[in-house]
Amino acid sequence: MNRNRKKNQKAQMEIMGLMIVVILLIVGVLFAVKFVVLKKSPEVRQTFSRTQMASNMGLALMSSTTDSCRGTAVKDLLIDCAEWPEAGGTITCDDGRRSCDYVNSTIGKILNQTLDAWKVRYYVTAGTSKRLDEQIIYFTSAGCTADRDQPGESESFFLPSSRGLLTLKVFICE
Amino acid sequence: MALKMAFGRICEKVNRKAQIKMGETIAIMFIFFVLLVVGAIFYMNLQRATVSREITEAYELRAVELSQVISFLPEAQCTESNVVKASCFDLYKLIGLSKVASTPEGINLYSREFGTTTIRLIKLYPSGGEWVLYDNRKANFTSAPVTNIPIMLFNTTSDKYYFGVLEVTTYS
Numbered sequence: 001m002n003r004n005r006k007k008n009q010k011a012q013m014e015i016m017g018l019m020i021v022v023i024l025l026i027v028g029v030l031f032a033v034k035f036v037v038l039k040k041s042p043e044v045r046q047t048f049s050r051t052q053m054a055s056n057m058g059l060a061l062m063s064s065t066t067d068s069c070r071g072t073a074v075k076d077l078l079i080d081c082a083e084w085p086e087a088g089g090t091i092t093c094d095d096g097r098r099s100c101d102y103v104n105s106t107i108g109k110i111l112n113q114t115l116d117a118w119k120v121r122y123y124v125t126a127g128t129s130k131r132l133d134e135q136i137i138y139f140t141s142a143g144c145t146a147d148r149d150q151p152g153e154s155e156s157f158f159l160p161s162s163r164g165l166l167t168l169k170v171f172i173c174e
Numbered sequence: 175m176a177l178k179m180a181f182g183r184i185c186e187k188v189n190r191k192a193q194i195k196m197g198e199t200i201a202i203m204f205i206f207f208v209l210l211v212v213g214a215i216f217y218m219n220l221q222r223a224t225v226s227r228e229i230t231e232a233y234e235l236r237a238v239e240l241s242q243v244i245s246f247l248p249e250a251q252c253t254e255s256n257v258v259k260a261s262c263f264d265l266y267k268l269i270g271l272s273k274v275a276s277t278p279e280g281i282n283l284y285s286r287e288f289g290t291t292t293i294r295l296i297k298l299y300p301s302g303g304e305w306v307l308y309d310n311r312k313a314n315f316t317s318a319p320v321t322n323i324p325i326m327l328f329n330t331t332s333d334k335y336y337f338g339v340l341e342v343t344t345y346s
Contacts, residue, residue, distance in 0.1 A: 025209060032217055049234045052241075055326070059261050065334035067300035073335065096307040110299050110337055118322050 046174070047153055053120065054155035054170040061107060061124075062157055062168060069093035069102050075168075077103040080158050081136045082128050082166045100136060111139050121152075121173040128164040137168070144173035219323040229321055229346070237321030237342035243287050244307075244340070245325075248272075256299035265327045265336065268295050272305040281310045290315075292343040297327060312345035319344060 001170060059159040062075040069077065081100040089099025097105075107124065113162055115122045115123040121144040126137035142149060146169075226321050245261065249271045252262035272295070274280045275288075290312040297303035320343050327336040 017195045021206070025213075028213065029216075032213075032220065034262060043304075046231060049238055052238050056241075056261065056324045056326075060324045060337050063262075063335040064299055064337040071334065108300070113298055114322070114339065 012109060016026075050153035050172040050174075051155065054122075054153055054172045057115070058157045058168060061170075062159075064106075064110070066093070066102070066106060068095060069099075074103060074106060075159055077106075078126055078137070078168065079161045079166060082126070082159075082161045083163055085136055103144050104137060107137060108139060111141075114173040116141060123171045123173075124169065126166065126168040128161060128166050144171070145172070150174075229317075233319045233344045234321050235345075236344055240288060240291065240293065240342050241323040241325070241340050242262075244293070257329070262326050262328050262335075262337070263295075263340075265297070265329050265338075266331075268307060268327070269305055272307045275308040276306055281308070284308055285310055286288075290345045292332050292345075294341040294343075294345050296339045296341060298339055300322065315345040 003061060011095070017113065018068040034141065041159070062078070066072055066074060066077065069091065069094065071086045077089070077091060077099040080091045081098075081103055084090050085100065091099040091102075091105075093099070093102045095102075111122070121142050123137075123144050123146045124137060125132070125135045125146050127135035129135070135146075137147065140146070144152070150171070150173050152171055152173040154169055157168040159166040159168065159169075245263065250263050250267050252259040252264045275284050286308065288308050290310050292309045292311060293307040295303075295307050297307045320341060323340040323342065325338045325340050327338040329333075329336060
């Protein structure tokens with residue numbers, strides 16, 4: 001009886017030892033995960049790259065001269081579209097399309113060849129109102145949408161129009 | 175005689191028990207070292223992933239820096255009545271730069287600023303046109319990440335702006 005109890009106690013002690021080793025291992029792995037996997041990468045560099053991307057993209061987009069719309073710049077088409085959204089704009093391009101249609105397809109084409117091709121998540125909006133359904137331009141990519149707050153960097157460009165300030169926003173998601 | 179035999183049997187029993195204990199200790203040590211090695215491999219893999227991510231970010235930043243350097247070069251800047259336009263690249267100046275910077279003399283001259291990189295200019299909208307501005311590849315490079323920077327190109331003869339991309343390949 002006494003020997004059995006001793007044996008049981010010894011087994012319990014051994015199990016306790018094993019438990020301590022396992023707990024130590026788990027704690028070690030958790031520390032590794034916390035400090036290595038979940039370690040935040042230097043934010044400044046990423047933020048700088050994204051800001052530069054958004055800023056350059058917006059500037060280059062707005063200034064581009066259209067190839068078949070009477071030599072007008074994208075920003076002029078945007079302004080025209082924002083001033084006459086009901087009519088789809090007043091400028092008629094060489095192919096018969098109005099400014100809203102033309103600027104939408106042009107920006108879409110450029111974004112498709114650049115940010116989409118580079119697998120950068122983004123959204124681009126343009127409009128005189130803050131409401132999403134009143135935007136004259138709205139492009140999104142893979143889950144990066146303007147309807148909710150997202151982590152990332154944005155750059156806004158302001159253009160004067162008769163309907164108020166037209167805001168072109170380029171947002172690059174993290 | 176009987177006492178001697180009994181003593182021998184006890185000794186044998188004790189020896190066998192000690193051997194079992196030794197075996198147990200060795201097994202525990204073996205498992206412990208296996209776990210240690212697995213942990214070390216896991217940690218090293220994680221570290222490798224982190225380092226490669228940081229390297230990629232550093233390359234991106236280097237590419238952005240390079241685009242800034244190019245944008246401030248008088249050989250690339252857009253000017254109107256001697257006034258420099260911000261974030262604008264003169265298309266013809268860049269085409270001229272591509273003819274100079276790709277020669278051995280050009281590489282020698284620009285290697286201080288651009289290092290071991292390849293910088294390509296792509297005119298995206300309206301489509302058409304690709305120029306290698308600078309090409310100084312590193313011999314036996316292990317990786318060559320590409321970073322794209324959207325830029326505004328100005329055609330002085332037609333007074334039009336184009337949408338372009340500066341493609342920077344950094345060799346390491």
